[in-house]
Amino acid sequence: MSKYDVAVIGSGPGGYVAAIRCAQLGMKTAIIEKYNTLGGTCLNVGCIPSKALLDSSHHYEDAIKHFEEHGIEIPGEIKINFKKMIARKASVVEQTTKGIEFLMNKNKIDVFTGMGSFKDATHIEITGDKTKTIEAENIIIATGSKPSTLPFITLDKERVITSTEALKLTEIPKHMVVIGGGVIGLELGQVYRRLGAEVSVVEYMDRIIPTMDSAQSKELMKAMKKQGVKFFLSHRVSAVSRKGDEVMVTATDKKDKEIIFTGDYCLVSVGRKAYTDGLGADKAGVKITERGQVEVNDHLQTNISNIYAIGDVIKGPMLAHKASEEGTLVAEILAGQKPHINYNLIPGVVYTWPEVASVGKTEEQLKEANVEYKSGQFPMRALGRSRASGDTDGFVKILSDKKTDEVLGVHMVGARVADLIAEAVTAMEFRASAEDIARMSHAHPTYAEAVKEAALAATDDRALHI
């Protein structure tokens, strides 16, 4: 039987990063993945394929809507070859997952393909082509998550679908009814809207992306409405049925008025849930919470001292970079180091256009905690860079402590803010004040100037260009 210092179950951005860091630190490492390709949800059916389709559909939208204003004329009709768009996405996924195989090889990590299941706290049975058992001194559970649904919905995966199917449709929907105005609903809703589908987003709360700053919810909804997406907020979905190629989604609004949405596809995007099916956690004695997550302490250690868990399968935001940070943390703990994650500074991004990005506390959270703060906001439309590219939607908002001026939260909507948020994370990691950011030189003309201007606005209400 093969013996390892560490075995990682699951090869998503949590698991594969944990494995690489363990190997870098000199541990003999194995990784177990039930699918034939490595990379987990993120690389196969999450971050990467969704961004590939967002980019392709964005190019198409630019070509049909914006090229002309730039003086670019394309004779003849601009058409979508949807099959090719999906094939390109598949090829991006393939290159990326192959990259993980290369990294496993490079770091001399043994890869086992098959379902990993605890026999006890140090032995894992792997059921693949052949059944094998391996022994490991330490085990990291990185089994990720699966889409959630509502109790009355039957996901037939043809017409009533999750993100996984929405990433490999064979036709462009005529009318996609999206249940849930969160990250998945908005990113994939925007993809299909750009490609010509009617898209109706039915959201239970009174705003979209309800966990982000409410100013971002408003700004993104305004921009997406201009793009033709329809929103039905404060609507509670009560039934979903299918008749042939038609799906019917029944919802009631705040006044208890019933409305039926009829479409050809219904995307169910109401969140994801931790995945531990078939893991045999009970055989190792690992505690699972009522919400189905693996319970961990601050060191991401389960109740069984040699078993750790990371990523979507534990508490916290379900984000690839959060999973990866946790993978690194556990590897370093196993190597005897004292690593730390600042959970307050895990940025959140929605890759719609305009993009949405956040780090730290929202205005709602600061009010709730009775923290006295200052707010500085700068609109993208006042930037030369935004006017040059034609991306004038959005803003940067900086919230800082009223007394100390320390930056407490940064919330952005606009072009490339997914990348701009890194400046805010860096500043906050070093506990910068708004004035620190305001005094730093930002290249001109860039979208990043909005960060400086918002910092100036927060410092002394002294933005220069508004």
Ligand code: FAD
């Ligand atoms: P996963 O990536 O889910 O990986 C878990 C792996 O474990 C899977 O490969 C699974 O097959 C395997 N596994 C499970 N059980 C077993 C077992 N018993 N034996 C062997 N293998 C097992 N996050 C972002 O940060 N940015 C984004 O842009 C983004 N976009 C997304 C878009 C979509 C459509 C979706 C669905 C998610 C997106 N996410 C995004 C979320 C991101 O994908 C997850 O947060 C991330 O993948 C979690 O990583 P993980 O390693 O915890 O788990």
Ligand code: NAD
């Ligand atoms: P989400 O939690 O982002 O959004 C779910 C939405 O559904 C919420 O707005 C919620 O209020 C709404 N909802 C819940 N029940 C409802 C009901 N009965 N009727 C109508 N609306 C209802 O979840 P998601 O969009 O499914 O994404 C799942 C996870 O994947 C997220 O936690 C996210 O972190 C991750 N993800 C991240 C990215 C990214 O980082 N860009 C992209 C996609 C997914």
